[in-house]
Amino acid sequence: MSLSEEMYLRYHGLIVPKETHSYESLEFAQGFKFEDDDVLAVTYPKSGTIWMQEILPLVLNGGDLTPIHTIPNWERVPWLEEKQLARVVAKLASPRALVSHLPYNFMPPSFCTSKAKVIYLMRNPKDIMVSSYYFHQMASFLEDPGTFDEFMDTFLEGKVLFGKWTDHVKSWRNSELGDRIMYITYEEMVQDLPAALRRISDFLGCNLTEEVIQKIAEHCSFKTMKNNNMSNFSLIPKVYLDHDKSPFLRKGIAGDWKTHFSSEQLARFTSVISKELEGESFPLPWSLD
Ligand code: A3P
Numbered sequence: 001m002s003l004s005e006e007m008y009l010r011y012h013g014l015i016v017p018k019e020t021h022s023y024e025s026l027e028f029a030q031g032f033k034f035e036d037d038d039v040l041a042v043t044y045p046k047s048g049t050i051w052m053q054e055i056l057p058l059v060l061n062g063g064d065l066t067p068i069h070t071i072p073n074w075e076r077v078p079w080l081e082e083k084q085l086a087r088v089v090a091k092l093a094s095p096r097a098l099v100s101h102l103p104y105n106f107m108p109p110s111f112c113t114s115k116a117k118v119i120y121l122m123r124n125p126k127d128i129m130v131s132s133y134y135f136h137q138m139a140s141f142l143e144d145p146g147t148f149d150e151f152m153d154t155f156l157e158g159k160v161l162f163g164k165w166t167d168h169v170k171s172w173r174n175s176e177l178g179d180r181i182m183y184i185t186y187e188e189m190v191q192d193l194p195a196a197l198r199r200i201s202d203f204l205g206c207n208l209t210e211e212v213i214q215k216i217a218e219h220c221s222f223k224t225m226k227n228n229n230m231s232n233f234s235l236i237p238k239v240y241l242d243h244d245k246s247p248f249l250r251k252g253i254a255g256d257w258k259t260h261f262s263s264e265q266l267a268r269f270t271s272v273i274s275k276e277l278e279g280e281s282f283p284l285p286w287s288l289d
Helices: 023-031 049-060 066-070 084-091 109-113 125-138 148-157 165-173 186-191 193-203 210-219 222-226 263-277
Strands: 008-011 014-017 039-043 097-100 117-122 181-185
Touching: 008 023, 023 084, 039 049, 049 066, 049 097, 049 117, 049 193, 049 210, 049 222, 117 165, 117 186, 117 193, 125 148, 125 165, 125 263, 148 263, 165 263, 181 186, 181 193, 186 193, 193 210
Parallel strands: 039 097, 039 117, 117 181
Antiparallel strands: 008 014
């Protein structure tokens, strides 16, 4: 797959889709003034970003469902780097929640000097690749991924949105943010969402009761989100996102790669990722092979 100049913008080497990003939006992000009580969820694409857009407002507001029932996810918890932010920033409820796919080295200066908290959500890169493959098929503003095998090479070479997964993960692991950052995994959330919500709530100092935790878990389940028009992207015209090709909320499981990877592909994928993570000390919650 050659990178289309028509569809993608390169911002200091970072690949982003032109449909949702512009040079101005990326510069707006650079000038964005973080407040100390802002909360930012950072993800590599297809790691569960929209899940965080559902969870954060509910954790921060004590389980009031109004935002997830009345505000589309991209306005409710906007992306720091997308065009939408400038339009909706003044309307954001306080404390503000945002999401971002930016690697750590692309964060604006005010982020580093503020006390804003960060939740870094990681997902098994094999499942990310599978999810991304289907996303490239349903999103008309992304290049055709080609065959699964071709897309694997594209993914491993980092010729994809926001670059290599390994660079992204490493950048946020080595971020020196101390206790401002919390790491969580998609797999942990799939396995026990209430437990994940308790961790998030404790990290953000929200003191939620067990009753509220259970309520949030119910409203952030895959099934409920799939039926929430404010969160399932059904409000976006089909010419941009074609859910007949693949729904955005596609499977919502851990380990879907097992039904997609051949043994040769698994060996190839594992060899590249392990090599790039060599010498890194952070523990991975899944095995690479
Ligand atoms: P799949 O394609 O594997 O189903 P992002 O929001 O970063 O683009 O990530 C999208 C992935 O997160 C999709 O994965 C989607 O189904 C999954 N996802 C979103 N909400 C979820 C939920 N409530 N439970 C489980 N997975 C969820």
